[in-house]
Amino acid sequence: MSKLLTVNELCTSFFTKFGEVKAVDHVSFELDKGEVLAIVGESGSGKSVTSMSIMGLVAKGGKIISGEIIFEDEDLAKKSEKELSKIRGKEIAMIFQDPMTCLNPVFTIGNQMEEVLKIHQKQLSKKERHAKMVEMLEKVGLANPLERLKQYPHELSGGMRQRIMIAMSLLCNPKLLIADEPTTALDVTIQAQIVDLMRDLKDEFNTAIILITHDLGVVAGIADKVAVMYAGEIVEEAKVDDLYYHPLHPYTWGLLKALPRLDMKENELRPIPGSTPDLLLERKGCPFFDRCEYAMECCKEHRPDKFVKENGHSVKCWRYHEDFKEVE
Amino acid sequence: MFKYILKRIALSIVIVFVIATITFFLCHAIPGGPFDREKPLNPTILENLNKKYNLDKPLGEQYIDYMVDVAKLDLGPSYYYTNQTVNDFIERCFPVSFLLGVCAMLVAVVLGIPAGIISALKQNGWQDNILKILTTILVSLPNFVIASGLMYILGYKLELLPVALWGTPQQMIMPVLALSAYPLSYITKMMKSSMLEVMSSDYIRTARSKGVSKFMVTYKHALKNAILPVITVMGPMFAGIITGSLVVEKIFAIPGLGQQFTEAIFNRDYTMIMGLTIFYSILLISSILIVDIVYAIVDPRIKLGKEKVE
Numbered sequence A: 001m002s003k004l005l006t007v008n009e010l011c012t013s014f015f016t017k018f019g020e021v022k023a024v025d026h027v028s029f030e031l032d033k034g035e036v037l038a039i040v041g042e043s044g045s046g047k048s049v050t051s052m053s054i055m056g057l058v059a060k061g062g063k064i065i066s067g068e069i070i071f072e073d074e075d076l077a078k079k080s081e082k083e084l085s086k087i088r089g090k091e092i093a094m095i096f097q098d099p100m101t102c103l104n105p106v107f108t109i110g111n112q113m114e115e116v117l118k119i120h121q122k123q124l125s126k127k128e129r130h131a132k133m134v135e136m137l138e139k140v141g142l143a144n145p146l147e148r149l150k151q152y153p154h155e156l157s158g159g160m161r162q163r164i165m166i167a168m169s170l171l172c173n174p175k176l177l178i179a180d181e182p183t184t185a186l187d188v189t190i191q192a193q194i195v196d197l198m199r200d201l202k203d204e205f206n207t208a209i210i211l212i213t214h215d216l217g218v219v220a221g222i223a224d225k226v227a228v229m230y231a232g233e234i235v236e237e238a239k240v241d242d243l244y245y246h247p248l249h250p251y252t253w254g255l256l257k258a259l260p261r262l263d264m265k266e267n268e269l270r271p272i273p274g275s276t277p278d279l280l281l282e283r284k285g286c287p288f289f290d291r292c293e294y295a296m297e298c299c300k301e302h303r304p305d306k307f308v309k310e311n312g313h314s315v316k317c318w319r320y321h322e323d324f325k326e327v328e
Numbered sequence B: 001m002f003k004y005i006l007k008r009i010a011l012s013i014v015i016v017f018v019i020a021t022i023t024f025f026l027c028h029a030i031p032g033g034p035f036d037r038e039k040p041l042n043p044t045i046l047e048n049l050n051k052k053y054n055l056d057k058p059l060g061e062q063y064i065d066y067m068v069d070v071a072k073l074d075l076g077p078s079y080y081y082t083n084q085t086v087n088d089f090i091e092r093c094f095p096v097s098f099l100l101g102v103c104a105m106l107v108a109v110v111l112g113i114p115a116g117i118i119s120a121l122k123q124n125g126w127q128d129n130i131l132k133i134l135t136t137i138l139v140s141l142p143n144f145v146i147a148s149g150l151m152y153i154l155g156y157k158l159e160l161l162p163v164a165l166w167g168t169p170q171q172m173i174m175p176v177l178a179l180s181a182y183p184l185s186y187i188t189k190m191m192k193s194s195m196l197e198v199m200s201s202d203y204i205r206t207a208r209s210k211g212v213s214k215f216m217v218t219y220k221h222a223l224k225n226a227i228l229p230v231i232t233v234m235g236p237m238f239a240g241i242i243t244g245s246l247v248v249e250k251i252f253a254i255p256g257l258g259q260q261f262t263e264a265i266f267n268r269d270y271t272m273i274m275g276l277t278i279f280y281s282i283l284l285i286s287s288i289l290i291v292d293i294v295y296a297i298v299d300p301r302i303k304l305g306k307e308k309v310e
């Protein structure tokens, strides 16, 4: 069976007055139907640009330079704006980080939700549209759906708005949902509720999800696979358990150490020293070279290849080259 | 909302009352009287005149009389034109100024909003560059310069339009253009920056990700948000056009209220000065109130009488 989504060597750059910013650099991954892929990484690592590239909505000044985005056997990177707008919201839907600003303040919830159905499901009558919206709002756990439809975004809390965003994104039963940090802007308790909700809905609708986050804690609860992004590249990808219990890349080690745990003492949290490289500069070696405790001579000059283990666990680091031997 | 509007109207009345008081005492603090001429009048005539207009009474009494009249919407007789009241002048001249102002405002809004949208959508394109140059020139030229320029080119050189007076549509074109130049450029610039800001907002990205077409995103989602700040400036702007039309009225010899106002000052026609000041302040206050009401209708986040949520 072919994959739902195959991203192949995707490169997206922004052309600024200072030069080319390689925000996404030869990124590849695959996704099956109903599968959840989490993309984690620091701020600025290119997670959002990857997802906007899939949507065909890269911001002004940015462009997909090369690579393929095969969704249901068709290359989205080659599609026209018109063809893409038929896929957006219907086959691939998206929710965003800040629910406070993601809904249009001057239209009612009902108006904004109905718009999706009016665009993609023209055969529905007004009554059917209404019924569908109410049903969806109930599914995401909102009380008084009839009243909600008449309300404006400012009359609702952040958690409620994110539920509405989720309801709106699932109206057309999309095959893929891209959630770009859906919980980052919310309170911790609400975060957990939203993650639970997404997991339940995924099981019910069999929607594949790309979940973008920089919170490894959120990942464990919902994802099947995890990709770790660093400076525009995916440096490691594995099943959730493999990544947590057998992380391979030194950057992932750092990420996991930086994760707070209950049994930790106060000053045990260890942030990764240094900062992400300047994407404007031409890189020769490994992007993590400057910050890596284990860096070797070859890492400076040569970009690491991708090494894949039998269980599918892949990593871009010279430590996994067959000639590598740890020296005591 | 209804209650709030009533409250605002009551407050407006108080403000008008205060303005009337200030103007009254300022006018009486200026040295010289309304009947001072180059050649002094015969003292008996002056005495009779003062008696006729109640100017011989103590100031406090005059003030109370005047305020009572104002409350009855009677702005008193003109001191300069015999047998004519200030109300007569307003009735005769204001419609002219109002028509001129409304036309100028319409031109500014009808051209300025689309121009601002085009400028934003084609940012740094040739359309935007042309508009940038035009609006910068028009904003920095005073309207009497524009009026004279128009008169010289369209009226004198090309002989396309009549250079003065008021009545026919042809006579209206030049004054309206001269008066609308500044507000037009202002609205264009404002609409552009507002549109640019809205187009990069999160909810526009959401709309695009739902599959809404570029056209609908611009004209449904963005426009209604982008126009809000423009609406807020429209009230003061309209009042500014009306009160600021005096120079243009003078240049084109238009028998409007602005011209009347300037003359009243030269003629030391105190009741006229006071009356027109009060009239203009009522105009300004009501246009701001109307804009606030329109704003509350367009923006659901504004509930009149309550604090803005968030």
Ligand SMILES: Nc1ncnc2c1ncn2[C@@H]1O[C@H](COP(=O)(O)OP(=O)(O)OP(=O)(O)O)[C@@H](O)[C@H]1O
Pocket: A014, A016, A021, A022, A023, A041, A042, A043, A044, A045, A046, A047, A048, A049, A050, A059, A060, A061, A062, A214, A279
């Ligand atoms: N509109 C833009 N113009 C120029 N550069 C951009 C633009 N948008 C993103 N970039 C660059 O692309 C890189 C990746 O940005 P991206 O938004 O994908 O990061 P992210 O991983 O989503 O970070 P965050 O966790 O903060 O959301 C950034 O380093 C940024 O400099």
Ligand SMILES: [Mg+2]
Pocket: A047, A048, A049, A180
């Ligand atoms: Mg992001």
